[in-house]
Amino acid sequence: MNLPFYIAKRYLLGKKSQNAINIISGISVLGITTGTMALVIVLSVFNGFDSVVKSLYNTFDPDIQISSKEGKTFIPDPATTKAILALPGVSAVSEVLEENVLLLYNDRQHIATVKGVDEAFRDVSGLDSMIFDGEMKLKDQNRSYAVVGQGVAYSLGIGLSFIDPLFIYTIDRTARINMSQPEESIRRNFIYPSGIFAIEQDYDFRYLICPIDYVRELLLYQDEVTHLEVKLDPDFPGEEIQQEILSLMGDGFHVKNREQQNELFYRVMRSEKWAIFLILTFILIIASFNIIGSLSMLIIDKKKDILTLRNMGAGNKLIKRIFLVEGWLISVLGSLSGLFLGTAISWIQQHFEVIKLTGSGSFIIDAYPVQIEALDICLIWVTVLIIGLIAARYPVRQISKKYLAGIEKGSIV
Numbered sequence: 386m387n388l389p390f391y392i393a394k395r396y397l398l399g400k401k402s403q404n405a406i407n408i409i410s411g412i413s414v415l416g417i418t419t420g421t422m423a424l425v426i427v428l429s430v431f432n433g434f435d436s437v438v439k440s441l442y443n444t445f446d447p448d449i450q451i452s453s454k455e456g457k458t459f460i461p462d463p464a465t466t467k468a469i470l471a472l473p474g475v476s477a478v479s480e481v482l483e484e485n486v487l488l489l490y491n492d493r494q495h496i497a498t499v500k501g502v503d504e505a506f507r508d509v510s511g512l513d514s515m516i517f518d519g520e521m522k523l524k525d526q527n528r529s530y531a532v533v534g535q536g537v538a539y540s541l542g543i544g545l546s547f548i549d550p551l552f553i554y555t556i557d558r559t560a561r562i563n564m565s566q567p568e569e570s571i572r573r574n575f576i577y578p579s580g581i582f583a584i585e586q587d588y589d590f591r592y593l594i595c596p597i598d599y600v601r602e603l604l605l606y607q608d609e610v611t612h613l614e615v616k617l618d619p620d621f622p623g624e625e626i627q628q629e630i631l632s633l634m635g636d637g638f639h640v641k642n643r644e645q646q647n648e649l650f651y652r653v654m655r656s657e658k659w660a661i662f663l664i665l666t667f668i669l670i671i672a673s674f675n676i677i678g679s680l681s682m683l684i685i686d687k688k689k690d691i692l693t694l695r696n697m698g699a700g701n702k703l704i705k706r707i708f709l710v711e712g713w714l715i716s717v718l719g720s721l722s723g724l725f726l727g728t729a730i731s732w733i734q735q736h737f738e739v740i741k742l743t744g745s746g747s748f749i750i751d752a753y754p755v756q757i758e759a760l761d762i763c764l765i766w767v768t769v770l771i772i773g774l775i776a777a778r779y780p781v782r783q784i785s786k787k788y789l790a791g792i793e794k795g796s797i798v
Contacts (some may be wrong), residue, residue, distance in 0.1 A: 388703070389706040392707045394714065397718075406683055409679040413675035413679045413719070416672035417673070417715065417716055417723065417773065418722040418723040420669035420672045420723065421769050425761070428761045429731040429735075430731075430754070436756050437754050442584075445515075447509050447615055447616065448616055448643060449614070449615035449626070449640060449641070450614055450641050450646050453639075454636075458606065460609055461480065465633055469630055469633055472630070474620075474626045475616070475618070475626065478615050479506045479613065480502075480597055481506070481597070481613070482601060483611045484499055484555060485498055489552040490542065497537050497591055497593050501595050501598075502523070509614045510614070512582055517583050519580030521579075523595065529576055531551060531576045531577070532594040534584070537589065551576050551577065555571070555572050555573075557571065557605070558604065572604075574602070574603050627640055676716070677776055679715065680711060684708060684780060694707075713774055713777060716773020717770065720765075728757060732757065
């Protein structure tokens with residue numbers, strides 16, 4: 386039998402001579418429970434929002450993006466592209482050409498990025514699933530069409546009437562700019578919008594999707610691309626395929642996965658999560674002061690028991706361990722209760738969407754998203770136990786300074 390654990394359990398669950406000790410012990414457990422539950426719920430909701438935002442980015446950004454280290458464009462080698470497509474785990478490869486342009490629709494103007502794509506873009510991207518008006522149509526026989534972002538459509542007042550064309554202006558990169566007649570260095574073409582997509586504000590106000598042949602004609606390119614986009618099979622290891630593509634392309638190219646393409650975004654998301662975790666952990670530290678008060682009063686209440694145990698042959702180490710286990714039990718009981726309640730509430734929200742998103746405007750989701758991660762649960766539990774153990778050490782150290790030293794001198798009362 387573990388004697389320190391047995392006595393500590395009796396002290397925690399048994400009736401004390403002072404009712405205030407029971408109240409403070411209950412408050413200590415309640416404080417740890419509340420803090421732990423808040424950590425689980427907040428981190429789960431944060432994971433849910435993180436997952437939703439990443440899924441939106443994933444509908445537009447490719448699994449792998451290949452771009453040149455030198456220069457804005459490059460001409461892809463057909464043999465290398467064919468070799469990449471033949472790699473196990475590669476589903477599709479799309480050629481993309483991007484350029485910043487000025488859009489004019491009726492009397493409204495908007496600066497955007499025209500993105501020229503080929504037929505394989507449908508297999509690489511999930512953009513067709515984000516069309517909320519019109520259709521994902523870029524070619525109809527010999528006529529080219531454009532799919533615009535919701536923000537671009539709102540800024541220009543675009544309608545899908547196929548009556549008013551959308552004019553695209555860009556600088557003629559082959560001509561010298563004549564300051565007396567600058568309009569001669571501007572190229573212009575028109576196109577009709579066939580659909581409007583809605584992904585995320587940064588994309589919606591920025592992009593205009595067109596056929597790559599149309600964009601090459603507008604920009605006076607032949608076979609150049611700004612980058613290649615690669616779709617991977619999720620059943621294959623992405624890092625290994627990325628290294629194989631890099632070896633095929635050579636040192637003159639960047640081969641980036643989704644996280645590397647949006648490195649700042651992913652870094653900010655991780656930083657926000659850790660900031661939330663640290664803030665709530667600080668609240669838990671404050672709540673753990675109740676453990677110090679509870680143990681201090683318990684030690685005062687049980688000083689006669691300390692004398693009895695010492696007379697029965699218990700050493701200083703055993704006596705201190707009893708009260709250390711007492712504080713640890715408060716942390717364990719509070720953390721387990723908080724983990725259970727937090728996980729239960731998160732699970733209910735995840736499956737039944739009890740708490741809805743309120744406010745004006747349209748949302749892509751109806752309720753607060755929740756995603757429970759086992760790693761977060763383990764991290765929270767370990768953190769709470771460490772905080773409780775540290776909080777319990779202070780009053781236990783006072784035993785040796787006051788009561789155990791008093792026993793040695795025979796002055797304890």
